[in-house]
Amino acid sequence: MAVTILFLGPMRDLAGMESCEVQAPLDWAGLLKAVNGEVAEQLLNRRVNVACGGEVLADKTSLNAGDGDEVALLPPVSGG
Amino acid sequence: MAVTILFLGPMRDLAGMESCEVQAPLDWAGLLKAVNGEVAEQLLNRRVNVACGGEVLADKTSLNAGDGDEVALLPPVSGG
Amino acid sequence: MFDIRLLPSSLDSHSATDRLAAESPDAGGIATFIGKVRASESDLAAVEALELSHYEPLTLLGMNDLGYIARERFDLMGLVILHRTGRLFPGDPIVCVAAASRHRRDAIQAVDFCMDHLKSAAWFWKRELRGGEWHWIEPREQDNDDLARWCE
């Protein structure tokens, strides 16, 4: 199995896809390399969050996704 | 014609009636005399208002009701 | 839509707010408050009925004034103020205030503002039938404090 990267909201347009699969394990450096330049730039913005396995990471640079994990890239929200 | 005194809300119970007619003209002293002791006492409370001819009096002691006027005694409200 | 009325027999909040929504297509939000006759008061016997009296020459005029002030103060696309008079029973709506605005906080604040004024500064007197006896409702101190929030 692999790690699924999920692009939420406007991140989907920047990535040009809804999701992709990359090889496990995946850490922060690996994530920045796995995505395109525009997405990587967004990831550096402190208002963009990363969830792994359904939990929002308090410190996204501590990402450590294993086989079967879903990594969601969460841009600033605009709900209600 | 005469002046109608209207007892609103809890004032009605104190007066024992909904309204009464007294002779015109009616001023503040006349009003205090025209109503019973309990109502007169209430009228001295600054939170009790008096309207004459559909207008709440800024200074109720300036009451000066003429023939056909309706004088309404307005206790503190409890709406909504 | 500005719809301000005294209702002697029934109050249909859904039809009023539906019309408000339909007539405010550019509003981003509709805030509503519905005050109801409570089935029970803490530590008191159950409420059997409630009676709202008003003074015709002043009450509706005062509600219209309140509506004008709310429209001046908040950015509203519509405002509904409906208030019952007469005899009501537990569960019945007493008052419905609804506001439509482009952005939500104007609508929410306008409803809050109107309710505070209706509670403390509108010409209504309320009495409750509990245990077979009528009791006049005194203004709550809290209501006067709530009203004071709006005076700069």
Next chain:
Amino acid sequence: MFDIRLLPSSLDSHSATDRLAAESPDAGGIATFIGKVRASESDLAAVEALELSHYEPLTLLGMNDLGYIARERFDLMGLVILHRTGRLFPGDPIVCVAAASRHRRDAIQAVDFCMDHLKSAAWFWKRELRGGEWHWIEPREQDNDDLARWCE
């Protein structure tokens, strides 16, 4: 009654608030806010459609947490938080928050509180179709300010 749901296809605010009122007989008031798709934005082309995306593992969980916090913070007898997902059209309700409480200010404040959190801190992303093109909605600065009001 505590009813917190994501709705993929339609949102019936009347039936939710009717049930809230029926199941909160001792509540003195029901406050409601309904957020709608606006027919037009000032200075922009008319909105043809709106699409709300969410992230299943986080979004409903976050709404439930919000409900718990609101119940801790305000004296509520019931709370409804309904939020649409998917494609919506002008006039459609996006979100409905309703609260029942003994005294009115708890209900009004709980609705205000929940809306501020749903706007700025819930996992939803919104885009609008205008002039045939989709535009992602950026968070409004005002929404963040509104949220900050609740942090002591």
